Each structure stands twice: as structure tokens, then as C-alpha cells.
Amino acid sequence: MELEIKLFASLRKFNSELEKIEVGEGTTIGELFDQAGIPPSEVAIVLVNGRHATLDQPLLDGETVAVFPPIAGG
Amino acid sequence: MALIRQNEEHLSHILAQLIEATGEVEIAIERLAVDQGIPKRLAEALACGLDIFPKRYKANAGTLGSEGQKKLLQSKVFVAGLGGLGGHVVEQLVRCGVGELVGVDPDNFDETNLNRQLYSEINSIGFSKTEAARNRVAKINDAVEFYPLTRKLEDLESNTYDGVDLIFDCLDSIPSRLHLQEMGELYSIPLVHGAIGGWFGQVAVVWPGSKLLSNVYGTKREGIEKTLGNPPFTPAFIATLMVSEGIKVLLGKKKKENTVLFADLLNNQWQHVTF
Known part of the structure; x- marks a missing residue:
């Protein structure tokens, strides 16, 4: 199945061009990160089709995954 | 009053x-x-x-x-952290004419602050951030009352929050930010959150009971600023957004929603995330 992945801010360094990615049926968000080379330690927020999601959530064909890093400086 | x-x-x-x-x-x-x-x-x-x-x-x-101006002059605002974000936030609040400001920071300026912290100067190295803020406020607007608290946020007495209408989270650590969110919740005070790292920043209004920051940070206890540092333009930009959000809260012009605005100044991308 095909997913769209949007990396935000510092996470773009892992793949600034990456938009569409082909993965196996039932792939979870955690497995998607493995495949796309995104370390989960650098991820704070994951949205699937605009809704807050967790790493163990399985994905469906055509969904959009948006990923944000933790920002905490002042 | x-x-x-x-x-x-x-x-x-x-x-x-x-x-x-x-x-x-x-x-x-x-x-x-x-x-x-x-x-x-x-x-x-x-x-x-x-x-x-x-x-x-x-x-x-x-x-x-x-x-609106009358409302601001009668308002009391709590600014937690007087570094990169806090200096710019205080500067704009005092020029807006917010009547009372509580400024909290336990630290003294050091040389690594000079690139971005508005009240850091060669002559203020080694001196307290709260004193620098107090001196600056007095120079700009003698009607605004500034109460400096040179202490750790976690050590403040509960009456510190008496009469506070709005909190600004200009802190630099996730555990302290979560503590401040708890205080806002305990005393039913809305909180304007801002955070920076490299070219990137985020702003949100945290309404009491929303636990928005717990959702934003999850289990994370460190941010990207640990590796990217903080250049001068990001805090000034994020502080400006924080103040405009805060003024809207004080004037009753802000819709109650649990949304974080992410700003990417490298690619000029802005993204709203609603929880």
C-alpha cells in the first residue's frame, strides 16, 4: 500500500524529498519509521490524516502521516 | 483593586x-x-x-x-523564564501596557546568552536576569509594576499566582514546562506556550484542563535545541507570536481550541496541529 509522509522541521534532514512511500499491508507507524530511516527518539508528535496517533497504530492505504520533533528551548 | x-x-x-x-x-x-x-x-x-x-x-x-487598553493596564501576567523568549515577551508586554508583570528566573547572564537574549549585555554578564528585566521595564514604562522572582519555578509559594490572569511559558526544559502547565491548571489560569530550537519553533495557548503540553511532549524530556542551539531570530519571532496570542487571551478575542502552531523558518512553512 502507498502512504504519504510529511516530515516537519529538523526531521526533514532524514529525507526532505520523501512524500510517497510504499509499505506492506498492516504496517504500523513504528515500522514505517524504520523503513524511512526516521529514529523514533527524534519524534514527538505523529498525526495520521491530521489526528494524533501512537507508534503501534497500523496504517491504511492512502493515509497521510505527519511527523514533528520535540522543540523545547527558550 | x-x-x-x-x-x-x-x-x-x-x-x-x-x-x-x-x-x-x-x-x-x-x-x-x-x-x-x-x-x-x-x-x-x-x-x-x-x-x-x-x-x-x-x-x-x-x-x-x-x-482593551484599560483591560491590559488592569491585567497581571506571569512570565516564567527571562532568557531568549522571556526577554522579548517582557519587552512587548511592557510596551503594550500590561499593568503588572511577575518575572521568574533563577539564573545570571553568561556569555553564551549574548547572541539572542534581549537583556544580556557585555556589562550584565554575571548579573541576574530578573534584575536586568526590572531595570529595563522601569526605563520603558514607569506605570508598569514588575515583580522579580530570582528563584526556581518549582520553589515558588502558591500565592505567587494570586491574581494572575495569564502565564507565559518561556522556559527551556520540558519538566519545568509541565510543572507550569500544572500550576495553570491548579489555579485556572490560561498559559501561552512558546518553544524554540534552531530554525524552528512552536506556539500554543494551553487552556486549563487541556493538558496540551503533555500531548505535545509525550515521553520526551529533551528537544532539538540540544543539538541545534538557538539563533537570535527564532526567539524574537516566536516571542512575537506568543505576545499576540496572549493579548488576544487577555482581551477575550481568542477562541478556545487545543492547537499548536509549528514554525519552520528555514523553509517558511507553518503548520497547525489540533489535538
Whole structure:
């Protein structure tokens, strides 16, 4: 199945061009990160089709995954 | 405050007479404050109640309106952290004419602050951030009252939050930010959150009970700033967004929603995330 992945801010360094990615049926968000080379330690927020999601959530064909890093400086 | 509210009509009447007699709003305000033993910020608020703007707020008039300016002069705002974000936040709040500011920071300036922290100067290295903020506020607006607390946020007494209308989270650690969120929740005070790292930043209004920051940070206890550092332009930009959000909260112009705005100044991308 095909997913769209949007990396935000510092996470773009892992793949600034990456938009569409082909993965196996039932792939979870955690497995998607493995495949796309995104370390989960650098991820704070994951949205699937605009809704807050967790790493163990399985994905469906055509969904959009948006990923944000933790920002905490002042 | 309660006494002043009761006497508002009476004091406004005296102020109107003083303005007529002296022909100068600023002199009338000064006189009213001294004669009646009230803080200058409240005398200014009374002038705004008469739809008369002290000159230092004239340029705010078209944006805030006299009712809005009056509301700000009667507001008390708590600024946690007086570093990169906090310096710019204080600077704008005092120029807006927010009547009372509580500034909290346990630290002294060091040389690594000079690239971005508004109140850090070569001459202020080694001196406290709260004192620098207090001196700056006094130079800009002598009607604004600034209460410096050179202490760790976690060590403050609960009465520190008495009468506070709004909290600004300008901190630099996730555990402290979560503590501040708890205080906002405990005392039912909305909180404006801002955070920076490299070219990137985020801003949100945290309404009591929303636990928005817990959702934003999850299990994370460190951010990207640990590797990217903080250049000067990101805190100034994020602080500006924080202040405009905060002013909207104080004036009742902010919709209650649990949304974080992410700003990417490298690619000029802005993204809203709603929880």
C-alpha cells in the first residue's frame, strides 16, 4: 500500500524529498519509521490524516502521516 | 483593586476635572495617582475608561481600543523564564501596557546568552536576569509594576499566582514546562506556550484542563535545541507570536481550541496541529 509522509522541521534532514512511500499491508507507524530511516527518539508528535496517533497504530492505504520533533528551548 | 473598582466612578470624575484643569493627560494621571494613593497603572486605566489615551499608548489605540487598553493596564501576567523568549515577551508586554508583570528566573547572564537574549549585555554578564528585566521595564514604562522572582519555578509559594490572569511559558526544559502547565491548571489560569530550537519553533495557548503540553511532549524530556542551539531570530519571532496570542487571551478575542502552531523558518512553512 502507498502512504504519504510529511516530515516537519529538523526531521526533514532524514529525507526532505520523501512524500510517497510504499509499505506492506498492516504496517504500523513504528515500522514505517524504520523503513524511512526516521529514529523514533527524534519524534514527538505523529498525526495520521491530521489526528494524533501512537507508534503501534497500523496504517491504511492512502493515509497521510505527519511527523514533528520535540522543540523545547527558550 | 476591589476598592478602586468601587470608587471608579468617583476617581474618574476627579481625573476628568484634573485633565480639564491641567490640560495635560499625563500630569492629571500623575496627580491623581499621588493624591489618591493609587498605582499609576490604575490611574492610566481610568483615563482609558474616559476614552482618553495616555500618549505612550496612542499608537496602540486603533488596535486595542480604549476598553482593551484599560483591560491590559488592569491585567497581571506571569512570565516564567527571562532568557531568549522571556526577554522579548517582557519587552512587548511592557510596551503594550500590561499593568503588572511577575518575572521568574533563577539564573545570571553568561556569555553564551549574548547572541539572542534581549537583556544580556557585555556589562550584565554575571548579573541576574530578573534584575536586568526590572531595570529595563522601569526605563520603558514607569506605570508598569514588575515583580522579580530570582528563584526556581518549582520553589515558588502558591500565592505567587494570586491574581494572575495569564502565564507565559518561556522556559527551556520540558519538566519545568509541565510543572507550569500544572500550576495553570491548579489555579485556572490560561498559559501561552512558546518553544524554540534552531530554525524552528512552536506556539500554543494551553487552556486549563487541556493538558496540551503533555500531548505535545509525550515521553520526551529533551528537544532539538540540544543539538541545534538557538539563533537570535527564532526567539524574537516566536516571542512575537506568543505576545499576540496572549493579548488576544487577555482581551477575550481568542477562541478556545487545543492547537499548536509549528514554525519552520528555514523553509517558511507553518503548520497547525489540533489535538
